[in-house]
Amino acid sequence: MAHSVSDHLHVMIADYDRFIRTVIPHYETMRAVQLELLARCLPSDGRVIDLGGGTGALARAVAEKFPAACVEIWDTDPAMLEVAQERCAAFGDRVHLIERSFAEPLSACDAVVACIALHHVKDMAEKGKIYANVFRALRPGGIFANADCVMSETSAVRAASYEGWAKFMEEQGLSPAETQQQFAEWANEDYYPPLATELRLLAEAGFAEPDCFWRTAPFTVFGGVRS
Ligand SMILES: C[S@@+](CC[C@H](N)C(=O)[O-])C[C@H]1O[C@@H](n2cnc3c(N)ncnc32)[C@H](O)[C@@H]1O
Numbered sequence: 001m002a003h004s005v006s007d008h009l010h011v012m013i014a015d016y017d018r019f020i021r022t023v024i025p026h027y028e029t030m031r032a033v034q035l036e037l038l039a040r041c042l043p044s045d046g047r048v049i050d051l052g053g054g055t056g057a058l059a060r061a062v063a064e065k066f067p068a069a070c071v072e073i074w075d076t077d078p079a080m081l082e083v084a085q086e087r088c089a090a091f092g093d094r095v096h097l098i099e100r101s102f103a104e105p106l107s108a109c110d111a112v113v114a115c116i117a118l119h120h121v122k123d124m125a126e127k128g129k130i131y132a133n134v135f136r137a138l139r140p141g142g143i144f145a146n147a148d149c150v151m152s153e154t155s156a157v158r159a160a161s162y163e164g165w166a167k168f169m170e171e172q173g174l175s176p177a178e179t180q181q182q183f184a185e186w187a188n189e190d191y192y193p194p195l196a197t198e199l200r201l202l203a204e205a206g207f208a209e210p211d212c213f214w215r216t217a218p219f220t221v222f223g224g225v226r227s
Contacts, residue, residue, distance in 0.1 A: 013080060037221075047072070049071075049137070051112060051130075053073030053117075071094065135207060151192040209225070
């Protein structure tokens, strides 16, 4: 069954944009890092694919910053795409919405981005195939910039990351019980691999120099450039 954000996050889609900022630290900072990376790698009329682009916040930011670029949002949840459609209507055919899994092969493009979406892939062999699809789709010089959570498998480091994350959510108004309940529910559907695993998968997919571009643990922007 296709992923449904309203089931997964227990949030009405109309409230998603507010909610996500209360549960994901550095959400806006990661977007700024992705845009900065695109500014260095994307041709002015480049084509960008946003994997699991949801309500279109990143796609809109890309379309605004790069007025000749076009963006494709790939997402399996029609309710999220409906919001993206409204949000991005002003860009006309520069923003395309595609109801499709990010596990499908990608068409040729200049950049691939994703924001807190690929952690839904729990099987690392499957994730490796997605990264191989990304690598194959990118034109030479094209960048993959993925903003997501990565978790150390060293228990003390992991515990510190979860404590910091919980503190953030509680500062946004969630109770400690609500915070722990969210973590427990997400653990059923999501997996945050260690950064080393992500970089290894990217290297195996063909990226010569996979890298972490920004990090405040456990949130990270990582990826690579197709040389
Ligand atoms: C937490 S939301 C993030 C949305 C958006 N990128 C953002 O930054 O707000 C995760 C998104 O991934 C999408 N998703 C989950 N599994 C997917 C899949 N296999 N293919 C495409 N999209 C998927 C969900 O529908 C959802 O919109």
